[in-house]
Amino acid sequence: MSAGVMSKGDGGGRRRRGGRNHKVMAEINVTPMVDVMLVLLVIFMVAAPMMTVGVPLDLPKTAAKAVAAEQEQPLTVSLQKDGTVSVMTTTVPQSELVERLKAISAERKSDKVYLRADGGIAYSQVVQVMGAMNAGGFSNIILVTDTGGPQMGGKSSGKPAARN
Known part of the structure; x- marks a missing residue:
């Protein structure tokens, strides 16, 4: 390295090799930003x-068509195989289900509620929960099913489903 004498006009900066005047590089290196964005994309995709x-x-499986998406977040009631009832993700005792649904119904615009019942549960239990939903102020009950189930003629369909 060569040692140079600093003059008043240099501003105290380092001297460059070759003595050429180089312009300041005003470009941003976007490679690290692209790397971070790709990692975030993979994380969100997973x-x-x-x-x-x-x-x-x-x-249960069915061949019905999917219901169109709505603006308001849908209310979902789930009935598990052991008879446990959940409103959204909160477990609710069956004795308190009607009162809880009445309180929710008073705050919502829509009278739609999605019922997700385990395929192995007795029909009578599903009907009891549907009655509680109706008594709680929800008259539009939508049964949620998985796709790919048999049609009435015995054929299988791979389309998404939710039945009214």
């Missing part, structure tokens, strides 16, 4: 399928 709201159930 995490997104795990972000389903609700209680894990074994839903």
